Every structure is written in C-alpha cells, then in structure tokens.
Amino acid sequence: MCESCGCGNEHSYLISFPGKKNSVHEKSKLKLSKPDLKSNSLKINQNKRNTSQLETREIKLETDLLHANNLIAHQNRLYFDLNSITTLNLMSSPGSGKTSLLESSLKYLLPDRRVFVIEGDQQTQNDAIRIQNAGAKAVQINTGNGCHLDALMIKKALKQLKIKKQSFLFIENVGNLVCPALFDLGEQKRVLLISVTEGDDKPLKYPNMFQAADICLINKIDLLPYVDFDIQKVKEYASRINQNIEFIEVSVKTEVGIEEWINWLDNLIQKS
Amino acid sequence: MHELMIAQNIIDEVSKSAKKELATKVLSIQLMIGKLSGIEIEALKFSLEIASKGTCMENAMVDIIIKNGLAFCRNCNTIFQIEKFYDSCPSCKQYSFQIKEGKELKISSICIQ
Numbered sequence: 001m002c003e004s005c006g007c008g009n010e011h012s013y014l015i016s017f018p019g020k021k022n023s024v025h026e027k028s029k030l031k032l033s034k035p036d037l038k039s040n041s042l043k044i045n046q047n048k049r050n051t052s053q054l055e056t057r058e059i060k061l062e063t064d065l066l067h068a069n070n071l072i073a074h075q076n077r078l079y080f081d082l083n084s085i086t087t088l089n090l091m092s093s094p095g096s097g098k099t100s101l102l103e104s105s106l107k108y109l110l111p112d113r114r115v116f117v118i119e120g121d122q123q124t125q126n127d128a129i130r131i132q133n134a135g136a137k138a139v140q141i142n143t144g145n146g147c148h149l150d151a152l153m154i155k156k157a158l159k160q161l162k163i164k165k166q167s168f169l170f171i172e173n174v175g176n177l178v179c180p181a182l183f184d185l186g187e188q189k190r191v192l193l194i195s196v197t198e199g200d201d202k203p204l205k206y207p208n209m210f211q212a213a214d215i216c217l218i219n220k221i222d223l224l225p226y227v228d229f230d231i232q233k234v235k236e237y238a239s240r241i242n243q244n245i246e247f248i249e250v251s252v253k254t255e256v257g258i259e260e261w262i263n264w265l266d267n268l269i270q271k272s
Numbered sequence: 273m274h275e276l277m278i279a280q281n282i283i284d285e286v287s288k289s290a291k292k293e294l295a296t297k298v299l300s301i302q303l304m305i306g307k308l309s310g311i312e313i314e315a316l317k318f319s320l321e322i323a324s325k326g327t328c329m330e331n332a333m334v335d336i337i338i339k340n341g342l343a344f345c346r347n348c349n350t351i352f353q354i355e356k357f358y359d360s361c362p363s364c365k366q367y368s369f370q371i372k373e374g375k376e377l378k379i380s381s382i383c384i385q
Binding site: 062063178 | 274278295297303357377381
C-alpha cells in the first residue's frame, strides 16, 4: 500500500522531493484485468480462421513497440536541447556507486555549474536526500514494483523539478543492468557504471546494457589489489559488443579519475 | 517484467489503428521481434494473453516472426549471422561490425474485420 495516499494500486509510481510530505502520485497507464483461467489460451499461428461474412482487411502498421515511450523521450530530448540542458542517464547494478559518484562530482561541478538530479529507486528518498545534502536540487521517483525509469516518469519529474537553462541533469536510474537499456529517457548520453568488485565478464553477461552505453566508468579501482579483476579484459569484452564505448577508471573513494570524468562532462557542453 | 508494459503498448497501438479503420474486431496481429532486441518472447506472449482480455484484441491470433541477428563486418565486409553481441566475424575473427538486423521490435500488420 502506498504510504503517501493509502491507495493500493501497485502499478503507480511516486514523485517526491526529499523531506517533503506532499508528493505526486502518478498512476501508470498499465491496467491489468483478472485472467479468466477457463478461456482459451492465446493461439500462435493456429489454422482456424474466422468464417464471418464481414470483410477482412490487413493493415500494414510497422509500428515500433516502444513507440509510446520513444515519442515521449523525443519530447524530453527536444525540451533539453531547447533549454541547453545536458542530460546524462546513469545506469548500473545496485551498489556500484552511482549516488556516491554524483556526490563526489558535485564537489567539482558546484558552484560554477547548475546541477539538477532525478533519482530512481523502488522505495525510499534516501538517494535524493544525499544529493540534496551535497548541494543540488533533486527529485525522487519511487517506482514501487517497477524495475526501470521510463520517459513518461522523467517528463512528469521535470514538471516538479523546474530545471534552469544551461544546466546539467543527472538521471540516476534504478539499479538494474537489464531493463534500463531498453528505455530511452531523452538523455544526451548514457553512462554505465561498473565496479571492480563485480567481475570482469560483466560485458558478456549483460551485452544489451554495454551495447546501449556511450561511456563506461570503472569504479572502486582503489580495491584492485584485493580483487581478481582484469581491467584490460573488461575493456576488450566491452569493445567487442560496442566498438564506440569510452572508458574512465575512477575511485570515488580516493577521487582518482574524477577530474577526467568532470572534463568529459564539460566537453559535452562545448559540443552541444 | 517490462514485457507487460510492451504488451499494453501493443494493445493500445492496435486498438488505435482498429478504431481508425472502423474495425469491429481484430482477428490477428503480426509482430516482428529480433533476437537481439532484449525481449523475452514467452513472457510477451503470456503478457498479451492477460492484457488483451476485454479489449478489441481479445482472442486475436498473434503471429510472431523472430528475426535472427545479422551483422556487417567493417573489417572484411562479410555479412554474417550473429547470435550474441560479442560474436566475432567468422571470416576474419574481428569484432568490428554493424548490426543490420535483429533488434526489431514492431507490429508489422494487423488483420481486422
């Protein structure tokens, strides 16, 4: 049950500001009807055809199945371009260090640059509170049972966040190396974060995510002496899947590599 | 998990088109899904079954064409079938290629009355 308004709709997501009681409870478009267990199951390529005398017509559609999401993502992208908002979609497994990376980045980015953050998690405002404490305005999306952010959630969050022109917007996606790769949010670049404690065969195990990413940050390199992680192997595997993917090795803990990351971000503004 | 959302998108798009064509019923839909699209076909079939109840797509047949992955090797210009993103070119064993087919995720057509 939703703590905010008590509704029991498990297909809703929540957009809120950290520490504030009022929040916007958005209902997802998805509706479920109760399955009728006695009815026929869906036939795939069955031979029986409808013998009605009504005219039967075939209509060519060629419609992308993620059409609805892509349309809204396109609207988001236009909004970002018109307002010179450099938007990054930050994705990783849970615990790779996305929020810590943002906290560390804010030390360098602020106060000279404007930074806004959209946080995505199933539950809690914990990450948005951390970002707020680090000095940036953040809004939290709680997806409930949802496993990824989508373009509509971002569009709704933007209405709450009121981002100024010529800003950075970081979207910290739900910790998940599978689903977020499929959903365009309207971002300029997709940033994939992995850490040296995760195993160097990650690219082979999660190829869709590595295919979708523009850059991969390898975090926690301060732990390399204590783990069996071959950085060259990771880069080689990832490059098989995505020949254009860039790499930056970082340690959020010791701040090694963070300046190189900030320079990469600043170069995005100059290119746009 | 998101196959249910995609099933709902399919039903919405089909319903819109059927309404536009003044159809009384959707008899069948034809989907094209690539092996590299990241979609789990069985989960999608199940989701369509559940989500189509009470809609114009209820009891419609669902034909799914599964597209194999096809890549073009930038190194030796070979076109080859690809199962996984990390496959190499069978001719020159290099990994520099462009995906030509296999990432499709679309409704090709619908059959209506």
